[in-house]
Amino acid sequence: MRPLEDYLVIDFSQFLSGPSASLRLADMGARVIKIERLGIGDICRTLYTSNLIMNGESSVFHAINRNKESFEVDLKNEEDRDMVRELLKKADVMIHNFRPGVMERLGFDYPSVCALNPEIIYGEVSGYGTNTEWKNKPGQDLLLQSVTGLTSLTGNADSGPVAMGLSIVDMLAGAHLAQGLLACLYRKVIKNEGGFVQVSMMESAYDFQFETITTFMNDGGALPERSKRNNANAYLGAPYGIYQTENGYLALAMGSIPQLGQLLGCEKLEDYVELKEAFDKRDEIKTILAAHLLTATTETWLSVLEPADIWCADVLNWNALMAHEGFKVLNMIQEVEMIDGYKYETTRCPIRIDGELLTSSKGSPKLGQDNERIIKEFITQNTIANA
């Protein structure tokens, strides 16, 4: 039995933040119905990344929206809004990520939905909160990375701002939303109460940076300084970083500098005996280390360092990773199938519950594919019951 079996989630959200939260709830067993705009649907269907279109829609849409149903409606049409209201009366959770004011105009703001269903858990994602100077700015991932200082942590000192090359803030906001919704669902089980959960990408971006921003707040406002080369964390000393070798790369996490010098046969490193030099002289040390590691293969270095319990690893791309037994044993990839028989591979939910992998073979929905069934199940019956 999945934890969220028998729960119904009505999801109005688009793109990544909200939909990534409903994907998690779906994998945990909930039934998720996407409310999609007539004729267009979730904009993510046509938001092409990488030029890769699968079965007529973007690869990204397929990754985010598997294991969900699609209900295509015109929210400006009163009849359609009535149908959505019927769904909301039965729902346990509702999610949206419209900009502030939109749900009020459509009549699906928290007070209105709460009047229909007082025990609903209502989740809302925004870029910058609903009551701030920037509330109307677009909640776009790269822009959020840029205005929260996140781009000053990756890359080297002279790289300029470097983005994390994924929509990380969207995913964090989605993860936080899922937590808030799950916590309220638990409260609902115990106390039969509804709840209102709000997250913003800006707050989520700072939660991600809680260690570094806390350091900034208590260190007289000193900015993070990335090392000149091989940086992997602005606040950590040598050797922390990734280094090129004769045939690839090596990631080195910790280890005293003189010990590394001995193990690697690099005498110059043995001079750095003071503990604080690892940080204070990190550029110098990293330069010596980088030159030395180029002289042999990754395998050679690993064979010396691993037996000595130095924390290090080979650097893999996806080809090498997926060929490795350490990856295969995780069973991380699953195949899913769409209503028209189109099949594709994607990753599964990263959480295991009671030893079970939370896989699901259901692919992403075609726009409006479930309209008929949903109407029959939730709306026609209701009308008959009322007659």
Next chain:
Amino acid sequence: MNRPLEGLLVLEFCQFLAGPSAGLKLADLGARVIKIERPKTGDACRQLSIKNLFVDDDSLLFHTINRNKESYAADLKNPDDLERLKKLISKADIMTHNFRPGVMEKIGLDYEHVQTLNPKIIFGVVTGYGNEGPWKNKPGQDLLVQAVSGLTFLSGVDTDGPVPFGLSVSDIMCGNHLAQGILAGLIKRAKTNKSVLVEVSLLESILDVQFEVITTYLNDGGKLPDRSGAKGSAHAYLSAPYGMYETKDGYIAMAMGNLPNICAIIKCDISDLYVEAGSAFENRDKLIVRLAETFKKEETKKWVNLLESHGIWCAEVLNYQTATTLNTYKSLQIEQQLDLGNGVKIKTTVSPIRLDHEKLLAPKAAPKLGFNTPDINKEFELENHT
């Protein structure tokens, strides 16, 4: 406020970041979290500092991750301590640990044994790479997990080689996933009245972070990500103008947008490079370089004002000093102050989740090692075992 996890007791046997960050989230949602720590040393994070910043005896890092918790000192190798812990476990709702595979089995606190002590426990386990396979005994360290996961080929420019994210992203996402799994476990337990096992690993979590791009890779004939060679590019899979550009006095970030339209607004001639919609991908690197030449000519504020007036998605790139002075930063109430007593105060972040219109403020400072041991012994009547 009526916090959802009020009345729940969490025992945290975890150290460092992944597990304890999940504990912090549960604490902010209302649970009572007790850290079970080794006498004299405690959570290794107490001595793990960044920039050598300490508050009293413990690192600022420890304070950041472990506020709003209690500390109980116990030696898992001491039979008396172990008896006390078993009694405490029998009263708990949740326990979490991040020991390497086999350690808890030796002590007798693995899931199977703990179920006999408490048949309704939610048992959360964090590992580096799962419980089986050739990597199961490797240290679960963030940078190393990033390195093997393919993540390092997504940021920066192609000539940089692998570029790791400059934060412990695997740890933090894994902590988020553990918190989600535990919350789902609580819901399941409420229905079945039985214990639940929740398992996460740093590697599975960092693969989940890459779910969009890995899905693209899996269905695109195994084509690896192709980062741009142009400085400022921000996503291996997105076309120009997506990225950050140097201006006369700083940097501007440009989200995805209609390239010809944007170039007309900023007066940048791309007619030779952009002949059809596909050009934004095909000529991405050259286009980024061309745009960079134009952006260099004026100040950031001027560009942002101009582009925003046309509805183009862009922003000034800020550092912590400029970012934390924004009105929006202040009105979101991102900071809270912790009072450590004796006049010592530190600032840190608040939970990013707002519930029932309220922020989940929790300004209780992190505990000194074993600070709550006597009270917990008394409250749970653990003393008679000594």
